[in-house]
Amino acid sequence: MLSALFFFITLPAAVxxxxxxxxxxxxxxxxxxxxxxxxxxxxxxxNAPELGKxxxxxxxxxxxxxxxxxxxxxxxxxxxxxxxxxxxxxxxxLVHARLADGAGIEEILLREGLAxxxxxxxxVDRLDxxxxxxxxxxxxxxxxWGVAAYAPKPAADLTxxxxxxxxxxxxxxxxxxxxxxxxxxxxxxxxxVVPHADWKKYFDVQGSTNVAGDRMSGATDGKSADLVGRxxxxxxxxxxxxGRLHLRxxxxxxxxxRD
Numbered sequence: 265m266l267s268a269l270f271f272f273i274t275l276p277a278a279v280x281x282x283x284x285x286x287x288x289x290x291x292x293x294x295x296x297x298x299x300x301x302x303x304x305x306x307x308x309x310x311n312a313p314e315l316g317k318x319x320x321x322x323x324x325x326x327x328x329x330x331x332x333x334x335x336x337x338x339x340x341x342x343x344x345x346x347x348x349x350x351x352x353x354x355x356x357x358l359v360h361a362r363l364a365d366g367a368g369i370e371e372i373l374l375r376e377g378l379a380x381x382x383x384x385x386x387x388v389d390r391l392d393x394x395x396x397x398x399x400x401x402x403x404x405x406x407x408x409w410g411v412a413a414y415a416p417k418p419a420a421d422l423t424x425x426x427x428x429x430x431x432x433x434x435x436x437x438x439x440x441x442x443x444x445x446x447x448x449x450x451x452x453x454x455x456x457v458v459p460h461a462d463w464k465k466y467f468d469v470q471g472s473t474n475v476a477g478d479r480m481s482g483a484t485d486g487k488s489a490d491l492v493g494r495x496x497x498x499x500x501x502x503x504x505x506x507g508r509l510h511l512r513x514x515x516x517x518x519x520x521x522r523d
Contacts, residue, residue, distance in 0.1 A: 283345045288337045294329025294379060296356060297337060306356040308347050308387045309394045310370045310379040311429055313408065324411045329378035336369060337361065347387035358387055371397040377407015380429075380499060383515035385462060391517055416497045419450035424504045432502065432511060433522070435495045439488055446488050454509045456498050462514040463488065495522040 287300040294312025297305055312329040316322035340363065347358040361369040370390075373379040374397035381398040383391050402409045417426065419434030434450030441447075446463055448456040458467065467488075497520040500511045513519060 283343060285341055285343055287341045288339060291330060291334040291338055294326060294333055294373065297333070299357075304354070304356040305344070305359050305361075306352060306354075307370050307373075308358050308360050309381060309383070309390060310373055311382045312373065312379040314428070324413055325378060325408055328407075329373065332376060332378055333369070333373065336363065336372065340364070342369070348389070349384075349387055360390060368393070370394055374398045375400050375406075377401035377404075377409050380408060381517070382499070383517040385466060385514050388466075388515060388517075391515075395517060419454040422451070422454055422502070422509055424507075424509070426509070427502050427504055429500065430502050430511070431497055431499050433495070433497045436491050436493065439492050441488075448488075448491060450496075453507060455511075456496075456519075457510045457512045458488075459512075459514060466515050496520065497522060 286303075289298045289300045289302075291297045292304075293315050295307045295310050299305055312333075313323035313326035315326045315330060343362040343364075344357075344359040345362075347360070349358060351357055363369065370379070371393060374381060374394060381391070381394040401407055408414050414431065416431040416433035419432050422432065432450070432454070434454070436448045436450060436456075438449040439446065440449070444460055446458045446460065448458070450456065498511055498513055499518050499520075500513060502509055502511045504510075
């Protein structure tokens with residue numbers, strides 16, 4: 265606890281600002297890196313394939329994603345814009361990063377097909393740009409969009425070994441409301457989970473004034489029951505609890521409707 269306290273009180277004053285400049289010491293993987301002052305940072309709005317750990321093989325294109333990010337930013341001074349949520353549960357600073365010429369690092373990774381766009385509230389301010397960049401790679405079948413291993417997996421075929429970041433597909437069979445979340449069952453032991461607070465803020469919208477309200481993103485005007493019977497591809501982190509698999513969906517941009 266004392267070491268953690270010392271870490272936070274010794275951070276540079278520039279961190280308190282929404283935007284700062286900082287040099288990159290080295291790159292960890294396709295979406296995270298270490299700054300010259302020792303702070304770990306993670307790019308907002310993208311998720312790159314995972315490198316192997318503890319002797320396990322990495323995911324397809326994980327090394328290519330890491331290598332591209334390293335070529336772009338290692339030793340470079342970046343302009344970092346902090347997210348509304350400043351840090352994740354690993355203690356990494358959540359940032360959008362730009363090169364000296366103004367090029368956005370997240371957009372480069374997405375256009376090359378070496379990352380997927382993700383929407384994790386409240387850090388969704390630049391989501392429209394990221395989705396546009398991803399769409400370019402997807403249309404061209406570039407990078408992850410041309411790898412069969414990353415194709416959506418039917419919910420009925422999922423097992424407890426299928427945890428981690430995935431694309432899953434299925435038809436919503438049932439909706440149930442819990443105390444804090446809404447469950448949308450895709451299979452007997454597989455459900456999408458939407459927190460009530462996120463449903464109210466991002467799904468329950470009237471009109472189409474932003475990404476959450478865009479009809480293509482899955483907004484339902486607040487009627488969660490209307491999703492029953494619809495077929496969807498969901499992206500996100502699949503977790504296992506008590507014999508069931510859950511995929512948390514905090515924003516409609518994490519869903520692609522097939523009907």
